[in-house]
Amino acid sequence: MIKFKKVSKLYPDKTPAAKDLNFSIRPGEFVSIVGQSGTGKTTIAKMIIAEEEPTAGNIIIGGWDITNIKNSDIPVLRRQIGVVFQDFKLLPKKNIFENVAFAMEVSGAKKEDINKVVPQVLKIVGLTKKTDRFPNQLSGGERQRVVIARSLVHHPKIIVADEPTGNLDSINAHDIVNLLLKINQFGTTVVLVTHNHDIVNSIKKRVITLDGGQIISDQKTGKYIL
Ligand SMILES: Nc1ncnc2c1ncn2[C@@H]1O[C@H](COP(=O)(O)OP(=O)(O)OP(=O)(O)O)[C@@H](O)[C@H]1O
Ligand SMILES: [Mg+2]
Structure with missing residues (x-):
């Protein structure tokens, strides 16, 4: 589903953010990517959604080599990946x-589809009763659930979540992770970037640990080791 082959990334100012990364994520996996600040976690997330291009190596998503993806193909990729x-x-x-609804409108969805799908995804995240509120009338955890609902409208095969719990207290953070676990149970591959120890240890699924842009550990049912 996701394959990194000898992927390196140098930012234009020569900062090395990824060094010779080799890993695969199978369909339906739930993978946490952890590591200290500046170790390249967000860089990986951005390369998966083609927001950044690798400097060397190849990235393959669902059999599609997106390493040098054309700008015009990026929306096609993004419809297969929910971004949180x-x-x-x-x-x-x-x-x-x-x-x-806006996430569907921009990709040209029909009104009747929008009216069907939006209530479905808002139900999954438990916000059916608050659909007419505005973002500033929601708690941080609720806002993050809206972001997750929005990421689901195209029924993505993959969800990439970069620090989705970063602004939340621990109860809300666990709610968000439980929601991602639930979505994963439906078959969606989840890549969760986080540096929250408690969360990673409670998930008990695969953990990839980075240091200095390199993978220093990849455990099947991992713990936060740093
Ligand atoms: N656009 C950029 N230009 C230059 N350097 C960058 C850019 N984005 C990130 N970096 C650098 O690349 C390295 C990896 O950054 P990245 O954002 O991937 O880290 P991270 O693991 O997500 O950190 P955090 O936990 O703080 O979010 C860091 O040294 C960072 O300063
Ligand atoms: Mg980051």
């Missing part, structure tokens, strides 16, 4: 329904 990043990026002047 820490800065919520909800539209402040749209309510919750409209925020989620």
Whole structure:
């Protein structure tokens, strides 16, 4: 499903953010990527969604080599990958329904499909009763759940979540992770970037640990080792 072959990334200022990364993630896996600040976690997340290109090596997503993906193909890739990043990026002047609907409108979905799918994904994240609220009328945990709902509208095969619990207290953080685990049970591959020890240790699934842009451990049912 996701394959990194000898992937390295040098940012334009020559910062080495990924060094010879080799790993595969199978369909339906739940993988946590951990490591200290600046070790290249977000860089991996961005390369999976083609927001950054590797400097060397190949990245293959679902059999598709996206290493030198054309700009015009990026939307096709992004429809297969739900993206949940820490800065919520909800539209402040749209309510919750409209925020989620917007993700479908921009890709040209029909109104009847939007009216069917948006309530479905808002139900999955438990926000059915708050669909007409605006982002500033929600808690941080609720806002993050809207972001997850929005990431689900295209029924992605993969969800990439970069520090989705970063701004949340531990109860809300566990709720968000439980939601990701639930989505994973439906068959969606989940890549969770985090440096929250408690969360990683409670998930009891595969953990890839980075240091200095390199993988220093890859455990099947891992613990946070740093
Ligand atoms: N656009 C950029 N240009 C230059 N250097 C960058 C850029 N983005 C990230 N870096 C550098 O690349 C390295 C890896 O950054 P990255 O954001 O992947 O780390 P991270 O593991 O996600 O850290 P954090 O836990 O703080 O989010 C760091 O040294 C960072 O300063
Ligand atoms: Mg990061």
